[in-house]
Amino acid sequence: MNGGRGASARVVVLALLWGSGFLWIKLALTGLSPVHLTLVRCALGALTLLAMAFAARQRLPRDG
Incomplete structure (x- = not known):
């Protein structure tokens, strides 16, 4: 196995x-x-995704 x-x-x-x-x-x-x-679990997932977006300097969408 490699x-x-x-x-x-x-x-x-x-x-x-x-x-x-x-x-x-x-x-x-x-x-x-x-x-x-x-x-x-949903709140923790949302916080994790927000933290990842913030770390990657991504902007959240403003339109629907």
């Missing part, structure tokens, strides 16, 4: 990040309702 240890480490990190989402959802559902969890 890439060796670095590629394996990236796959392991990706698996941990991807799989941990299910654990966090399970833990959050014990303290939050599904509606609250959905709102929090």
